[in-house]
Amino acid sequence: MKKTVFVFSALIIAILALFQLSKYAYISGDISIEIGIAVIALVFFVIGVYINKKSLRKQKVASPKIDSKKIETLGISKREYEVLIGISEGLSNREIADKLFVSESTIKTHVSNLLVKLDAKRRTQAIQRAKALQILLP
Amino acid sequence: MKKTVFVFSALIIAILALFQLSKYAYISGDISIEIGIAVIALVFFVIGVYINKKSLRKQKVASPKIDSKKIETLGISKREYEVLIGISEGLSNREIADKLFVSESTIKTHVSNLLVKLDAKRRTQAIQRAKALQILLP
DNA sequence: AAGGTTTTGGTACTTTAGTATGAGTCCTTT
DNA sequence: AAAGGACTCATACTAAAGTACCAAAACCTT
Numbered sequence: 001m002k003k004t005v006f007v008f009s010a011l012i013i014a015i016l017a018l019f020q021l022s023k024y025a026y027i028s029g030d031i032s033i034e035i036g037i038a039v040i041a042l043v044f045f046v047i048g049v050y051i052n053k054k055s056l057r058k059q060k061v062a063s064p065k066i067d068s069k070k071i072e073t074l075g076i077s078k079r080e081y082e083v084l085i086g087i088s089e090g091l092s093n094r095e096i097a098d099k100l101f102v103s104e105s106t107i108k109t110h111v112s113n114l115l116v117k118l119d120a121k122r123r124t125q126a127i128q129r130a131k132a133l134q135i136l137l138p
Numbered sequence: 139m140k141k142t143v144f145v146f147s148a149l150i151i152a153i154l155a156l157f158q159l160s161k162y163a164y165i166s167g168d169i170s171i172e173i174g175i176a177v178i179a180l181v182f183f184v185i186g187v188y189i190n191k192k193s194l195r196k197q198k199v200a201s202p203k204i205d206s207k208k209i210e211t212l213g214i215s216k217r218e219y220e221v222l223i224g225i226s227e228g229l230s231n232r233e234i235a236d237k238l239f240v241s242e243s244t245i246k247t248h249v250s251n252l253l254v255k256l257d258a259k260r261r262t263q264a265i266q267r268a269k270a271l272q273i274l275l276p
Numbered sequence: 277a278a279g280g281t282t283t284t285g286g287t288a289c290t291t292t293a294g295t296a297t298g299a300g301t302c303c304t305t306t
Numbered sequence: 307a308a309a310g311g312a313c314t315c316a317t318a319c320t321a322a323a324g325t326a327c328c329a330a331a332a333c334c335t336t
Contacts, residue, residue: 044182077312090263092292105315112294122322123293124262125228138276215282231323243285250324260292261323 067134074117076135083110087123088136205272212255214273221248225261226274 071081079100086096086107093111097104111123118133120126130136209219217238224234224245231249235242249261256271258264268274 042182044180079313087262088266090258090260090266092260093294094292102313103315105317106313108294109314112296115294120228121294122228122230124225124265127262127265128226128228217283240283241285243287244283246324247284250326253324259324 064134064138066137070133071135074133074135076114076117080110080114080117081135083107084114084126084130084136087111087114088127088130202272202276204275208271209273212271212273214252214255218248218252218255219273221245222252222264222268222274225249225252226265226268 076084082100083096086099091099093104093107097107100107115121115123115126118126118129120129127136131138214222220238221234224237229237231242231245235245238245253259253261253264256264256267258267265274269276
């Protein structure tokens, strides 16, 4: 909001300044009227581009980001989250174990805990839930 | 491309017209210089907004759609695709069977065929592959 | 009607996934 | 130092998932 006030203040000042400039040029004849008009055109062209860009930015759909706060809220630990990513990549427990340099038993434990925390019965459901909770990118 | 040429032609004509208008107003004194400047400012403001909107539209990401042609190419049948959707929803074979009013054996057959067609080893990998192939929405 | 594809379903078996439980190690906080 | 949490791993099961192979309806298409 403060930016909007600033922009419109600058806009009004620019208009007044240009009016004065044009009058001065008109009377003194130092600056040709063509250059004055060109400056005005350029200034308002830039203002148009800037204001439009600002308004469009607000309309843009919120880009989906990982909600790290929700991960904490659900009590999902660092290691569990790494396992969750492995699941979403379509890896088996064995493959996740090899990727994280731990045993398959460990992965099974993590998966079991994840399913409870995500309120899911299967790993496929866990993927769905995690994406719905914005814990994983779509 | 044709539109761009048109826009720039209109822009140049507008500039020339405004130059003439300003000169005419300057000589005859019929129109005050403030109004002339205001018109110029407005015109270029609008041009700025329009050009910016056009350039931003092109930058927008193409909205992801289901590639039904790819489904055919992979030889995935109607029923198999329904099963695939069930898998992506995190359902078990039993649940998919109940949803489609068929036996679990049938679902297993469909899943097995799907895994071959999607070149996946697990249903979780099938989800990943299907989304990568734009067969399923992200 | 014949022929191909899809859909359906079964049996039998192997492989993963997931649960339950217990326990040791390492870190951090009190 | 004790307590709690996170990470690790194992055993022993149960439950799904997935494979292989076969076969019969149900549909289309020619």
